Amino acid sequence: MxxxxxxxxxxxxxxxxxxxxxxxxxxxxxxxxxxxxxxxxxxxxxxxxxxxxxxxxxxxxxxxxxxxxxxxxxxxxxxxxxxxxxxxxxxxxxxxxxxxxxxxxxxxxxxxxxxxxxxxxxxxxxxxxxxxxxxxxxxxxxxxxxxxxxxxxxxxxxxxxxxxxxxxxxxxxxxxxxxxxxxxxxxxxxxxxxxxxxxxxxxxxxxxxxxxxxxxxxxxxxxxxxxxxxxxSRYSDEKLSDELQQKHRRMVAKLNGFIRSPARTFKAYPDTDTSVEARYARAVATYRLPDAKGAVALVEELLADYPDDPFFHELKGQILFEAGRPADAESAYRRALEALPDAPRIELELSRVLLALDATEYNEEAQTHLENVVRSLPNATFAWRQLAIAYGRNGDHGMSALALAEEAFRSGNKLDAALQANRAKQTLKPHTEAWLRATDIEEISTPRDRDRKRKQLSEKK
The missing domain is CATH 3.30.2010.10 (Metalloproteases ("zincins"), catalytic domain)
Known part of the structure; x- marks a missing residue:
């Protein structure tokens, strides 16, 4: 989270x-x-x-x-x-x-x-x-x-x-x-x-x-x-499935773990409560103490019982990455994405870890993942920033500038968007899709004809 x-x-x-x-x-x-x-x-x-x-x-x-x-x-x-x-x-x-x-x-x-x-x-x-x-x-x-x-x-x-x-x-x-x-x-x-x-x-x-x-x-x-x-109503006594009941309890427990103080979470979910959601809440609260080692141990206990749960793997990856262990976090995020392939935010988290590892093969893989992410989450400005880094490390400076233009444009920073788009056009091959996109961003981000171009750009999406 x-x-x-x-x-x-x-x-x-x-x-x-x-x-x-x-x-x-x-x-x-x-x-x-x-x-x-x-x-x-x-x-x-x-x-x-x-x-x-x-x-x-x-x-x-x-x-x-x-x-x-x-x-x-x-x-x-x-x-x-x-x-x-x-x-x-x-x-x-x-x-x-x-x-x-x-x-x-x-x-x-x-x-x-x-x-x-x-x-x-x-x-x-x-x-x-x-x-x-x-x-x-x-x-x-x-x-x-x-x-x-x-x-x-x-x-x-x-x-x-x-x-x-x-x-x-x-x-x-x-x-x-x-x-x-x-x-x-x-x-x-x-x-x-x-x-x-x-x-x-x-x-x-x-x-x-x-x-x-x-x-x-x-x-x-x-x-x-x-x-x-x-x-x-004839349906007044109907209940949603046991699976949805469990998912609801997990949501509440997870929010408690991340939002409430650890002490309050431990009180609400004491050690005597061995339910999945209580163990989940305690793992998050332990991570926030902060006690990364203890939190990972609790998550691994959950994974021993639920080895294919993508969200337990995701939590493990977050804890390890923030504890300065990106190589270990990479494995956890990969398992999460394997279990839940259509999850762009998890794919973004994996990409961030790959860029932190900063090796040629990881930078190339991160670029592929990030291109997938921005297609699914076009307004996720952090993803555009990460993609700009990946393009830059992979030697594609025109696309790196275009990604920075996208980030600035979607953040409402029209001045930087126009500057980066113009920079991208100096390197990109004219009249390609990327060059045309840079042209659109540059024109819509400058005062002249802004309203007209904004409408045109919106229609192209």
Missing amino acids: KCKALVGKHLIAFIFAVSFLAGWSRPADARSFITDTEIELYIREIATPIFQSAGLSPSAIDLYFINDDTLNAFVAGGQNIFFHTGLLMATDTPEQLLGVIAHETGHIAGGHLARSGEVLRNASQNALLGIILGAGAAIATGRGDAAGAIIQGSQSAVQGSLLQYSRAQESSADQAGIRFLESNQESSRGMLEFLSKLIGQELLSGRSRSPYASTHPLTRDRIAFVEEQVKN
């Missing part, structure tokens, strides 16, 4: 570099985005049938995870769902999380944020995330100035309304969510249980109040409606 704190005015430029720069070797800062393949795959697994029932393409919906201890989830900017880690850890079962997902999908299907204003519609994806965090900070604290370091210029126009839903929209999302659950023969009891967690939040104010209660008005009518559905 990786994270990147959101600090100062350069926050937006780094959102998509999330966390390939540093692991959770120390307590995570508040209000950051995290990336985690295991958690995203689990949530997508339970959410995909809901998205399909709503007539949505699962691949078109982006999931984001915000390291924030409060209970909140929301949609914004179209088909983007945001989850606070506090909400994920507060759900006791996958059915409760599925109820939240069904409700938020109801907001997407209902187009409830389609008219959030010209600023939001025209915002880039990076800027959108900055707006969302700024608005969320204002809502959570009750202070408009809380968003000051995040929202810049005219974007603050949506600060007060971006995440706010009306009572009518909430009821509509509940109805749609239950319809999606019913169509998949799944219980809405989890939705009711989660709403029950929020009872009383409407009476609170300021910092004591859950952001979810602020952005999603909770009424007795809503609860009564869901209660009636649970009472009458």
Whole structure:
């Protein structure tokens, strides 16, 4: 699991570099985005049938995870769902999380944020995330100035309304969510249980109040409606599979291990608890003490029982790499990628290790992996930076400059993007695909005709 704190005015430029720069070797800062393949795959697994029932393409919906201890989830900017880690850890079962997902999908299907204003519609994806965090900070604290370091210029126009839903929209999302659950023969009891967690939040104010209660008005009518559905549905006693129950417990344990203090994790998951998720949480907490040797020993015990688990291999690789043992980390990451080949973030982690080993054969392999990564994660700016290093070491300086141009362009640094693109064009063969891409970046990153070229470049993607 990786994270990147959101600090100062350069926050937006780094959102998509999330966390390939540093692991959770120390307590995570508040209000950051995290990336985690295991958690995203689990949530997508339970959410995909809901998205399909709503007539949505699962691949078109982006999931984001915000390291924030409060209970909140929301949609914004179209088909983007945001989850606070506090909400994920507060759900006791996958059915409760599925109820939240069904409700938020109801907001997407209902187009409830389609008219959030010209600023939001025209915002880039990076800027959108900055707006969302700024608005969320204002809502959570009750202070408009809380968003000051995040929202810049005219974007603050949506600060007060971006995440706010009306009572009518909430009821509509509940109805749609239950319809999606019913169509998949799944219980809405989890939705009711989660709403029950929020009872009383409407009476609170300021910092004591859950952001979810602020952005999603909770009424007795809503609860009564869901209660009636649970009472009458033939699927109310349906449970998700034992495998999904296990994946949910692992998600909660993993988040506890990386986000909570080690002492708190050890208390929640004592040695007497021999479940897989408890052992997982203790391994992560031990790594964060920091005790790399002890953490590796705990992970190896898990691997003795589950030798093909990609995420245990991934954790072992992270611990070893951050302990200054890249050669050992390489083997762990290879095993992780072998067990889960379609995992670009794990492939990126392996590439970083290969570049750290800095041998000709490793640099060439890293380049191949990184080219795969940027095709899957084109906005992962850290991957472009690593690819630039790989190209440079392999003697392809034109492509190295183009990769740096991509990094700068996707970070919003138009000046550097134009400079690097121009540099790339001096070396690349004219009229090749790479040369044309460099030309596009250079032109869109200069003031003249920027809006026209931005539109053209977007259409080419």
